[in-house]
Amino acid sequence: MTKEKSDIGLIGLAVMGQNLALNIADHGFQISVYNRTTSKTETFVAANTDTPGGVVGTETLEEFVQSLAKPRKIIILVQAGGATDAVIEGLVPLLEQDDIVIDGGNAQWTDTIRREKELRANGLRFVGSGVSGGEEGARYGPSLMPGGAAEAWNEIKPIWLAMAAKVDALTGKQLEGAKPGRPITGGVPCAAHIGPDGAGHYVKMIHNGIEYGDMQMICEVYHLMHGLLGMEPKEIGQVFARWNEGLLDSYLIEITADILQQTDPDAGGPLVDVVLDAAGQKGTGKWTSINALDMGICAPTIAEAVFARCLSAIKEERVAASEVLTGSSGTFTENRDDFIGVLHDALYCSKICSYAQGFQLMREAQKEYNWTLDFGQIAQIWRGGCIIRAAFLQKITEAYGRDPSLANLLLDPYFNEAIQNAQSNWRRAVSAAVGHGIPTPTLSSSLAYYDGYRSARLPQNLLQGQRDYFGAHSYERTDRPRGEFFHLDWPDPDRPQSMV
Ligand code: 2AM
Numbered sequence: 001m002t003k004e005k006s007d008i009g010l011i012g013l014a015v016m017g018q019n020l021a022l023n024i025a026d027h028g029f030q031i032s033v034y035n036r037t038t039s040k041t042e043t044f045v046a047a048n049t050d051t052p053g054g055v056v057g058t059e060t061l062e063e064f065v066q067s068l069a070k071p072r073k074i075i076i077l078v079q080a081g082g083a084t085d086a087v088i089e090g091l092v093p094l095l096e097q098d099d100i101v102i103d104g105g106n107a108q109w110t111d112t113i114r115r116e117k118e119l120r121a122n123g124l125r126f127v128g129s130g131v132s133g134g135e136e137g138a139r140y141g142p143s144l145m146p147g148g149a150a151e152a153w154n155e156i157k158p159i160w161l162a163m164a165a166k167v168d169a170l171t172g173k174q175l176e177g178a179k180p181g182r183p184i185t186g187g188v189p190c191a192a193h194i195g196p197d198g199a200g201h202y203v204k205m206i207h208n209g210i211e212y213g214d215m216q217m218i219c220e221v222y223h224l225m226h227g228l229l230g231m232e233p234k235e236i237g238q239v240f241a242r243w244n245e246g247l248l249d250s251y252l253i254e255i256t257a258d259i260l261q262q263t264d265p266d267a268g269g270p271l272v273d274v275v276l277d278a279a280g281q282k283g284t285g286k287w288t289s290i291n292a293l294d295m296g297i298c299a300p301t302i303a304e305a306v307f308a309r310c311l312s313a314i315k316e317e318r319v320a321a322s323e324v325l326t327g328s329s330g331t332f333t334e335n336r337d338d339f340i341g342v343l344h345d346a347l348y349c350s351k352i353c354s355y356a357q358g359f360q361l362m363r364e365a366q367k368e369y370n371w372t373l374d375f376g377q378i379a380q381i382w383r384g385g386c387i388i389r390a391a392f393l394q395k396i397t398e399a400y401g402r403d404p405s406l407a408n409l410l411l412d413p414y415f416n417e418a419i420q421n422a423q424s425n426w427r428r429a430v431s432a433a434v435g436h437g438i439p440t441p442t443l444s445s446s447l448a449y450y451d452g453y454r455s456a457r458l459p460q461n462l463l464q465g466q467r468d469y470f471g472a473h474s475y476e477r478t479d480r481p482r483g484e485f486f487h488l489d490w491p492d493p494d495r496p497q498s499m500v
Contacts, residue, residue, distance in 0.1 A: 002030065002054055002056065003030050003054070005067060005068060005069035005070075006029075006030040006031055006032040006054075006056050006067050006068050006069065007029040007030050007031065007053070007069060007073070007159065008024060008029055008030075008031050008032075008068070008073040008074070008075065008156075008159055009031065009032040009033070009034065009064055009065075009067065009068045009072065009073065009074045009075070010024075010031055010032070010033050010034075010074070010075045010076075010077060011033075011034045011035070011064070011074065011075070011076050011077065011078065011087055011091075012035060012076060012077035012078040012087070012105075013033055013035040013040045013041060013044050014077070014078075015135050015138075016077050016104075016131070016135060016138050017033075017035075017075075017077035017078075018044055019135055019136075019138035019139035020075065020077060020104065020131070020138045020139075020142075020163070021033050021044075021055060022048060022051060022055075022139060022180070023138060023139055023140065023141070023142075023163045023183070024053065024159060024162075024163050025048070025051035025052065025053040025054060025055050026051060026052055026053070026163075026178075026180065026181055026182075026183045027052070027053065027159070027162035027163055027183050028052045028053045028162075029053040029159055029162070030053045030054040030055075030056065031053060031054070031055055031056070032056040032057075032058055032064055032067040032068055033045070033055060033056070033057055033058065033064075034058045034059075034060075034061060034063075034064035038059050041057045041058070041059070042057060044057070045057035050181070051180075051181065052181055061090055061091060061094060062094060065091070065094040065095065070096065070098075070099070071096075071098040071099050071100055071125075071155060072095060072096075072099040072100065073099075073100045073102065073155065073156055073159070074091065074095075074099070074100070074101050074102065075102045075103075075104050075129075076088070076091075076101065076102065076103050076104065076105065077104045077105055078105065079105065080105045080106050080107045080108065080111075081107075081111070084103055084105055084107060084111075084115075085115075088101060088115060088119075092119070092122055092124065095122075095124055097123040097124070098123070098124070098125060099124050099125070100124070100125045100126070100127060100152050100155055100156060101119060101124060101125070101126050101127070102126075102127040102128075102129050102146070102148075102156065103115065103126070103127070103128050103129065103201075104129050104131045105131075106130075106201075106204070106208075106282070106284060107128055107201050108201070108205075108287060109128070109147075109198030109199075109201040109202035109205060110198060111198075111201075112126075112128030112147065112197060112198035112200070112201045113197045113198040113369070115128070116128065116148060116149075116196075116197040116198070117197070120149075125148065125149055125151070125152040125155075126148055126152075126197075127146050127147065127148035127149075127152050127153065127156065127200070128146070128147045128148060128197070128198055128200050128201040129144055129145060129146035129147070129148075129160070129200050129201075130143075130144070130145030130146070130147075130194075130200045130201055130203060130204025130205075130207065131143075131144060131145075131204075132144075132145070132204060132207055132208075132382075132385065132386035132387060133165065133385040133386050133387065134387065137165065137385050137386065137387075140165075140178040140183075140184075141163065141164055141165030141166060141174075141178060141183075141184065141190070141384065141385050142163070142164065142165060142190075142385045142386065143164065143165055143190040143191070143207075143381050143382055143384060143385035143386035143389070144160050144163070144164045144190065144191035144381070144385075145191075145192075145194050145200040145201075145203045145204045145207070145378075145381065146160060146191070146192075146193055146194060146200045147193075147194045147195055147196060147197060147198055147199035147200025147201060147202070147203075148196065148197060148200070149196065150193060153193040157193075160189075160191045161189040161191055162183075162189075163191075164189040164190045164191035164381075164384075164385060165189070165190040165384035165385025165386075165389075166184050166186065166187030166188060166189055166190070166384060167187055167188050167190060167383045167384040168187060168188075169187065169188050171391075171394070172380075172383040172384075172391065172393065172394035172397070173383075173384075173391065174383070174384035174385065174389055175187045175384070188380075190380075190381040190382070190383060190384045190385045190386070191381060192374075192377050192378075192380070192381050194371075194373065194378070195366070195371040195372060195373055196370075196371060197369075198369065199366075199369070199371045199373065202362070202365055202369075202371075203362065203373070203378055204284075205284050205287050205288055205291070206288060206358045206361055206362055207358075207382060207386060207387075207388060208284035208285060208288065209284065209285050209287075209288025209289070209299070209302040209358060209361075210302065210354060210355060210358040210388055211252075211285075211387050211388050212281075212284075212285035212288075212302055212305040212306060212309075213301045213302045213304075213305045213350075213351075213354035213357075213358075213442055214250075214252050214351065214354065214388055215252060215305070216304070216305035216308050216309075216441070216442045217301075217305075217347055217350045217351065217354070217442040217443055217446070218240075218252060218253065218256050218347070219308075220433075220438075220439070220440040220441070220442060220443050221343050221346070221347050221443075222236055222256070222260070223438055223439075223440075224343055224429065224432070224433060224438055224440070225239070225340070225343065227436065227438045228332040228334075228339070228432060228433075228436055228438065229332070229336050229339060229340070231336075232270065233260040233261070233270035233272050233273060234260065234261050234270060236260050237256070237257045237258070237259070237260030237261035238257070238261070239340055240253050240254075240256045240257035240260065241254075241257035241261075243344060243347075244257060247348055247391070247392070248344070248347065248348060248351075248390075248392070249390060249391040249392075250388070250389065250390030250391065250392065251387060251388070251389045251390065252387065252388065252390075253390075259271075259272055260272055276315065277312055277315065278312055278313050278314075278315045279308075279309035279312045279313060280309075280313075281306070281309050285302060285305060285306040285309070286306050288302050288358075288361065289302055289303040289306050291361065291365070292357075292361055295361070295364045295365065295368060297357075297360055297361050297364050298357065298360070298449060298452070298453075299357040299358070299360070299361055300357070300445040300446075300448065300449055301350065301353055301354040301357055301442050301445050301446045301449060302354065302357060302358065303445075304441035304442050304445045305441070305442050307441065308439075308441050308442070327437030328435060328436050328437035330435075330436065332432070332436060334432070339432075341425065342425040342428050342429050342432075343429055344425075345421075345422035345423075345425035345426055345429070346422075346425060346426040346428075346429035346430065346443050347443070348418065348422055349418070349419050349422050349423060349426040349446065349447070349450070350426070350442060350443045350446035350447070351392065352409060352410065352415050352418065352419060353410070353446035353447075353449050353450050354442070354446060355392075355396060355409060356408050356409040356410050356415075356449075357449065359375055359396075359408075359409055360408060362375065362378070363375075374400075374404075375396075375400045375404070375406075376396075376397045376398075376399075376400030376401050376404065377397075379393045379394075379396035379397040379400065380393070380397045383397070395414055395415070396409065398414065399412035399414060399415065408453065410450065410453060410454075419450065423450075426443075426447060427447065429443060430443055430444050430447050461475075461478075464476075465490075468486075468487055468488060468490070469490040469491075472487055474486060474487045474500045475487075484499060485499065485500045486498065486499055486500065487500045
């Protein structure tokens, strides 16, 4: 039976929008839907007449808005940027005080901050909700990262907790098995209020940056298994499947095992061997890296993952260069099974560094934007629904539980010990890669990050000397208090040092 007014509305019926709408309807909420092209709305509604909550199709924005219970809750799922602004612009004049507009797209957090401010000035509420998990996640339970006013969160909370992925309270593992009309009940939902205005979209962006790092480091390990150990995709896939039972247990390792064992349906043989090695990207890894540079936070693993995609994309140029440029030759003599263990440890250590960088970015951003982020909770809502879901995140939640103001994940006793136990293998893997000319930008830069972070003294004393020499940029001295700056007229034979 259709209720007079729907509990929530959704604009934008591309695949993500359709799946999120069905997920919400599966949980007993009546949802109104609107799409610019009405035929899409009609097809969608006609195909989904028997959901537990009910899907109501609307043809105009006015009809859509009038179909919603107040305060209205409206999810926008159109392309980020101009399309989102256009939809908001059309919507705002139709809304009333306290209505809530929710952007579920991949918006840049700075746009979300702006939109929240603009809507607040109009007496409306705006929530920027990161949604992770792709099409499958949207349909059966994504990880949800809403940012905005706390009162707005309280209004949408029952729907958000219902549609989110669920994890087992003890193990943190995602509960599987949701079906159309039969959602999962019980478990801990992967949704929580992240913070004000752009906090949710910021955290979603960091999630994606970490995802870039995770994916690239897995690819480098595959490259080493193939290039050094001569392993074929199927065997490599079996190793990943085994790793998925242990410390590295994660969605990305699981799908990697599947991908590597997939046969080409057309030509036979491993499908991965005929997939073109030129990566695409939509921009969230790039945004994370730009933001790291803007804030002056060291996040090389994530940036290298973006650059690795850029380098892969110039396929023709690389093919030409491969005819001209030489690398290293020589046979690899290490024991195969032993070296597989070495690669496992290198991957684990690099992953710790990559996440450490992501959390350092969030720590800095909260200062910049005046947010108070709960890092343990963020790790918790990433345990299910999203692409980086992993057993590992439970360890991060525990680390922030031990010390909510932890400066760096590397300093947590669990992760510190993990790296102590594995780092000699990590170094062996990177050495072998360097020695045999196999590029490992994320494994290598993670190690450089680790070694840099643990160094009480770095060579930037010399760098400060260089800056002062050519640009009179001044330097501080180790034997003087911080904040006292000196300049030396380096080329002058008498070398007078002055305080500046
Ligand atoms: P469409 O089906 O009418 O193209 C993803 O592209 C979704 O965003 C689609 O549902 C699309 O609607 C919608 N969309 C893109 N640009 C839009 C705009 N400027 N106004 C409204 N919807 C838009």
